[in-house]
Amino acid sequence: MSAGPTDHSRSLIPALAIASLLAVFLACSLGETPMALGKVLASLFGGGDATSQTIVWSIRLPRALAAWIVGASLGLSGAAMQGLLRNPLAEPGVLGVSVTASLGAVIAIYYGFSASFAPALQIGAVVGALSATALIAFAAQRVRDMVGLILIGVGLSSLAGALLSLLMNLAPNPFTLNDMVSWLMGSVANRSLSDIALSGPIIALGALVLLMTRRGLSALTLGEEAAHGLGLDLTRTRVLVAVGCGLATGGSVALAGAIGFVGIVTPHLVRPLVGSDPGRALVPSALAGGVLLVLADVGARLVPSDNELKLGVVAALVGAPIFLWIAARRSAQGKAQ
Amino acid sequence: MTAPLLSLQKAVVRRGHKQILKGLSLDLYPGELVGLLGPNGSGKTTAARSLLGLVPLSSGSALIGGDPVASLSATARARRVAYLPQSRPVAWPIAVHEAIALGRFAYGGQTGRLSVLDQAAVDEAVEACDLKGLLNRDITTLSGGEAARVHVARALAAKAPALIADEPTAALDPLHQWTIMQVLARQAAQGSSILTVVHDVTLAVQFCTRVVVIKDGECLASGPPAEVLTPDLLAKAYGIDARWTCDADGSALVVHGPAARGV
Known part of the structure; x- marks a missing residue:
C-alpha cells in the first residue's frame, strides 16, 4: 500500500522547524541598525557588546518570537477549525473569540486602564478571550450540529463587534480612538519577553488541546454521522476544538491584536504537501504560520514609511492575494469535491 | 438461539x-x-x-x-x-486508502500508523470490496x-x-x-x-x-423474506398493488400501481 503524502509530511515538519529558526534568526539580524550574522549569533548566546545584546534580546528577538507564536497559533487554530467545520473557508475567528478578545482590550483602553498599567490591555484581551471560550464551550455541549455552533459564533461576533464599535464611537478623545484603531490593526512592535510570558502559556495550552483532536478531525472527513460510527465522541471533539481555538486565538489577539488571513491561508498552503487529511495538516500549519508571520513582520519593519507599518495590515496584504490564488487554482482544477 | x-x-x-x-x-x-x-x-x-x-x-x-x-x-x-x-x-479529497484506514479509528489506527492487525483488517476489506486498483485515487473523483x-x-x-x-x-x-x-x-x-x-x-x-x-x-x-413479503403485506406496507413473478432463477416484484383503497 502506498504511503501517499505521509512521506512529505515526515520531512516537511523538520524542514518547517528549521525554517522557523532561520526566520527568527533573520528577523534578529535585519533592522535599522545593521548587524553582522556573527554578531547576532554571539549576542543570542550571551556574547557581543552591550548594544547588540540590548538590540537582540530586548527588541528584535521578543518581536520575532511574538510574531512566530502568533502565526503558529493562528495557523494551528485555522487548520483545526477548518477540520472541525469541514469547511475550507473557516478561520480561527469564526466562533467569535477573536472579536471578543479585541473587545476586552478596547475596554481596557477606553477606561484608561492600559494608560496607567500597561499589561491591562493584554489582561483585558485574555479575559475577553476566556469568557468567549467558556461561552462557546458551553454551547458546544448543547448544540445539535456544527451549524448550530457557527450560528452562535456569528451571533457572539456580531455582539462583540457592535460593542467594540460603540466604544470607538464614544471614545473620549482622538488619542484614545487612535490607540484603539492602532491596536486593532495588529502588531508585534515593542513586545517584551514578559508580554510573551503572559500570553504564551495560554496559547501553548490551547495548542496542546488542539493537538489532542488530531485523529478526531481526520475521522470527521467522512461526516459527523460516520465519525460517530467510527467511535468518535462528537461532543468532546467540539468542546476541545472550541476551547483549544479559544485559548490559542484569544492569546494571540492579546499578544498582537487582530491579525487576519494567516489562519485561513496557512492550512491551504500546506495541504498540497501533506495531503487533505485535516489531522495531518495541524502541525505543519502551525509551523508554516509561524514562519509566514515572522517574514511578514520583517517586511513590515523593512519597508520604508513614515508611519509604522502594522503587521496585521501587511499580513492581510500578503494573505489576501495568496487566498485569491488558492481560490483560483481550486476552481481551475474543477470541482474539488 | x-x-x-x-x-x-x-x-x-x-x-x-x-x-x-x-x-x-x-x-x-x-x-x-x-x-x-x-x-x-x-x-x-x-x-x-x-x-x-x-x-x-x-x-x-x-x-x-x-x-x-x-x-x-x-x-x-x-x-x-x-x-x-x-x-x-x-469533506476533503483524501485518498481511498486513507478513507478505508479511518475504519480502524476505534483501534487507534490511521494512515501511516496502522498496526499489523489494522493493516490486515484493511487489506481484508479492500479485498472483499475489490478496491485494489483504486487505493491511491482521490475519493472525491470516484463514480457513485x-x-x-x-x-x-x-x-x-x-x-x-x-x-x-x-x-x-x-x-x-x-x-x-x-x-x-x-x-x-x-x-x-x-x-x-x-x-x-x-x-x-x-x-x-x-x-x-x-x-x-x-x-x-x-x-x-x-x-424469511419469501414468506413475509406477500402481495397482501406489500399492499399494507407500501400501498402498492404488486405481484411476484417467478422462474427457476428466482423471483422479481412487478408493481402494477397503487393498491385499491381500504386494503
Missing part, C-alpha cells in the same frame, strides 16, 4: 408531538443479514440510528451486546457495531458505485461483529447494487450480523436471511 448482538426493545422515539417509533422491537443475531423495509418516513433510519445512540429513546431500550448503548463509550460501541450512514459526504464500495470497505475494516448499513445501495446501478449486497451477504455468512435498510424488495428477497417490515414506527412483519 444465542443472545442477540443488537436489540431494540419497545423503543419509543418522539419528535415534538409525533411518535416516530411506537414501541418497536428488533433483534439481530450473528450470521443474519436482516433487511429493514418500509415506506419513506416509516422510521427505518430512526430505528437504525437509535441502535447507535444517535437518537435518544423516550422509552424502551437499545442494547448492543446486551449493554445499553448509552452506557458504552464511543470507542467500545464502535468496536461492537460499525455504521454506514445514509448520507456519505466527504466505486465510492459506495469504499464506504462499505471502510465499515468492514472496523471488523465489528455487527454492521448497520442505511441504504447502502441507494442511487446505484443494478450491478453495483448486486455487488454491495453480495459483499454484505458474504460477511453475514462468515458470522457477522448485518442490519441494512433497503428499498428494493426484490434485492431483499434475493439476499436477506430475514426481513423486518415497519410502517408508522411499528413492526408489521418479521421473518
